[in-house]
Amino acid sequence: MELRTFARGFEISETVESYLDEKLEKVRRALKDYVGREGMHIEARFDKDGPYYTLRLQMHFNGKDIVVQEKANDVYGVIDAASDSFEKAIKKEREYYKSHHKANMKGTIEALAEELTPKYSLEDEEYEQIDSVKRVFLRTVSLEEALEQMEVMNHAFFVFRNAETGELNMLYRKNGKYGLIEFEE
Known part of the structure; x- marks a missing residue:
């Protein structure tokens, strides 16, 4: 340094x-x-x-x-x-x-995801490809925090409300890099 x-x-x-x-x-x-x-x-x-x-x-x-x-x-x-x-x-x-940004985020998200129950039943034949449903809270975070959360949870994607823009965003992993989808409402 x-x-x-x-x-x-x-x-x-x-x-x-x-x-x-x-x-x-x-x-x-x-x-x-x-x-x-x-x-x-x-x-x-x-x-x-x-x-x-x-x-x-x-x-x-x-x-x-x-x-x-x-x-x-x-x-x-x-x-x-x-x-x-x-x-x-x-x-x-x-x-x-x-x-x-690391330990607390991981524990909070996992605890919330486990506590929430699915809203819909998947017993219909038309939905047999869907294995499970989880209900999670939509978080308002910055892009940097969303990247950290994705790393901690080791997920392929992360949906969040961008704290800077207020828009719904999805961060995803592709070939070792990240992509960002910004939804317009």
């Missing part, structure tokens, strides 16, 4: 830059599963205003910009404070992402 540093009001020495890199090692460890993603980098912006140093750390992670800004009397103090706050913010986002 690349570290990009910028400074305004003073020059960043090699010592300061290596100290910052060392302090951000905890962040890299927290992101070990995500480090291989293309384009992931941490942006560090130093600013000296009078006797105070300000450090702004920023990173784009899981579709969100995580930004932390700290102020201190010396450059090493601001690095310590900002790196600790940044590590906490990254861990918080990582835990939120794990708990809300």
